Amino acid sequence: MGTDLKISTRSTVERYSDALLDLSHSIHAEPELAFEEHRSVEKITSLLVKEGFEVDCGVADLDTAFVATFGDGELVLGLCAEYDALPEVGHACGHNVIAAASVGTALALRDIADRLGVTVKVIGTPAEEVGGGKVLMLERGVFDDVSLSMMVHPAPYESCAARSLAITDLEVHYKGKPSHAAAAPHLGVNAADAVTIAQMSISLLRQHFEPGQMVSGIVTNGGTVPNVIPARASAMFDVRAENLESLQRLENRIRDCFSAGALATGCTHEVVQVSPIYAELTPDPWLADAYRRAATELGRRPLSPELEQREKIGSTDMGNVTRVLPAIHPTIAIDCGDAVNHQQEFATACASASADRALLDGALAMAWTTIATATDSQQRARLLARGGAA
Structure with a gap:
C-alpha cells in the first residue's frame, strides 16, 4: 500500500505544481511583516477553500492565523505554514516556500486521507520572525488535537533533524x-x-x-x-x-x-x-528518520546525523511545538551561492528555479513521511497515545 500511496501523492504534487509555484512567487512578490500578512493569508486560504478544505480564519484571536482542515481520521497531522517576511530584505528566510510546501503536502494527502485514517490540517502561523505566532497558538489551544506536526524550511544546506537555539x-x-x-x-x-x-x-x-x-x-x-x-x-x-x-x-x-x-x-x-521565548528545536527522532528516507529517495543529500548536531539554524518558534508534540522542522537546500538566510541574495534565491524544486520536493517528502507514519502500526499507536487524537 505504501508504494501505491506514494505514487498517488507524487502525481498530485505534479498536477498542482503550477498552482503551488504561483502561490510561492506571489507571496514572495508581496512581502508582509509579522501579524500584517493579510494578502498572504488570502492567497493561501483561497486555494485551500477551492480544493475542498474547511478554513477557519482569525484563530487564537490572531487576525492572520488560520486552520484549514480536510478529513476526519483519528491521526491528526498539523502542517505549519509560515508567511511573514523581514523588514527591508523581504522573504530572505523563504517563508513563501514554507507556506507553499505545506499546502502542497496537504493537497497530496487530501485524496488518500481516508485510506490513511488521517485528518490533514494546514496551520497558518503568523509572525515567526518576531512575535511568536506558534507560541501564542499553542497557548490558545490550536495544537491541542494535533498528533504530529511538520514543516520544511529553505536553507543553504539540507538537514532532517535540524537544531536551533x-x-x-x-x-x-x-x-x-x-x-x-x-x-x-x-x-x-x-x-x-x-x-x-x-x-x-x-x-x-x-x-x-x-x-x-x-x-x-x-x-x-x-x-x-x-x-x-x-x-x-x-x-x-x-x-x-x-x-x-x-x-x-x-x-x-x-x-x-x-x-x-x-x-x-x-x-x-x-x-x-518583545516576543514570547522561543525554545530550541527537539525533533522527533523517528519522524526525522522517516523524512531522511523520503528526502534521500527524492535525490536530496541531507547532512549526516553527526553533522546535523553541529549545525544550528538560528531560532524558531517551531521549537516550542517540538517540546509539546512529536514534530520535525527539516531544512531543504536551495542554490544560494555564498548567501545565507536573512540576506538579500537569499531572498532572491527563494524565488529561483532551485527554490521551486525544493518546494515540490519538500511537499512530497513530508507527504511520504506522513504515509510512513500513518501506515506503521507501532508509530501510529505511539502518536495516538500522546492524546493528540481528534
Missing part, C-alpha cells in the same frame, strides 16, 4: 535628563551613555559565555541632536542559548548589564520582552 528578545529603555550639551552638560543625565555602558558590559561578558550562548543587538534610539544630552535611549538584543535552561542563565546576566548602564549614569531603565 532558544531565544528571547529584550528591549531596554533608559530615561535620563536633557540639557544643553555645551552650556550645561553637567546638568544632564545621558541615556545614550547608559546604552553604551550596557553594550560594553555585554561585550566584556562574552568571554565568559557558556558554549552556544550568544547575543546580538542594535541601538533603536540614541538621541535626536548632538547638542542636547539624550534624555531617552533604547536598544534591542537577541539573547540565544543551546536550551531554555542556559538561556535563562544568560538572560539574568544580560539584565545585570542593563542595570549597570543605569547605575553608572544615574538613569532609570525598563526591560521589555
Whole structure:
C-alpha cells in the first residue's frame, strides 16, 4: 500500500505544481511583516477553500492565523505554514516556500486521507520572525488535537533533524535628563551613555559565555541632536542559548548589564520582552528518520546525523511545538551561492528555479513521511497515545 500511496501523492504534487509555484512567487512578490500578512493569508486560504478544505480564519484571536482542515481520521497531522517576511530584505528566510510546501503536502494527502485514517490540517502561523505566532497558538489551544506536526524550511544546506537555539528578545529603555550639551552638560543625565555602558558590559561578558550562548543587538534610539544630552535611549538584543535552561542563565546576566548602564549614569531603565521565548528545536527522532528516507529517495543529500548536531539554524518558534508534540522542522537546500538566510541574495534565491524544486520536493517528502507514519502500526499507536487524537 505504501508504494501505491506514494505514487498517488507524487502525481498530485505534479498536477498542482503550477498552482503551488504561483502561490510561492506571489507571496514572495508581496512581502508582509509579522501579524500584517493579510494578502498572504488570502492567497493561501483561497486555494485551500477551492480544493475542498474547511478554513477557519482569525484563530487564537490572531487576525492572520488560520486552520484549514480536510478529513476526519483519528491521526491528526498539523502542517505549519509560515508567511511573514523581514523588514527591508523581504522573504530572505523563504517563508513563501514554507507556506507553499505545506499546502502542497496537504493537497497530496487530501485524496488518500481516508485510506490513511488521517485528518490533514494546514496551520497558518503568523509572525515567526518576531512575535511568536506558534507560541501564542499553542497557548490558545490550536495544537491541542494535533498528533504530529511538520514543516520544511529553505536553507543553504539540507538537514532532517535540524537544531536551533532558544531565544528571547529584550528591549531596554533608559530615561535620563536633557540639557544643553555645551552650556550645561553637567546638568544632564545621558541615556545614550547608559546604552553604551550596557553594550560594553555585554561585550566584556562574552568571554565568559557558556558554549552556544550568544547575543546580538542594535541601538533603536540614541538621541535626536548632538547638542542636547539624550534624555531617552533604547536598544534591542537577541539573547540565544543551546536550551531554555542556559538561556535563562544568560538572560539574568544580560539584565545585570542593563542595570549597570543605569547605575553608572544615574538613569532609570525598563526591560521589555518583545516576543514570547522561543525554545530550541527537539525533533522527533523517528519522524526525522522517516523524512531522511523520503528526502534521500527524492535525490536530496541531507547532512549526516553527526553533522546535523553541529549545525544550528538560528531560532524558531517551531521549537516550542517540538517540546509539546512529536514534530520535525527539516531544512531543504536551495542554490544560494555564498548567501545565507536573512540576506538579500537569499531572498532572491527563494524565488529561483532551485527554490521551486525544493518546494515540490519538500511537499512530497513530508507527504511520504506522513504515509510512513500513518501506515506503521507501532508509530501510529505511539502518536495516538500522546492524546493528540481528534
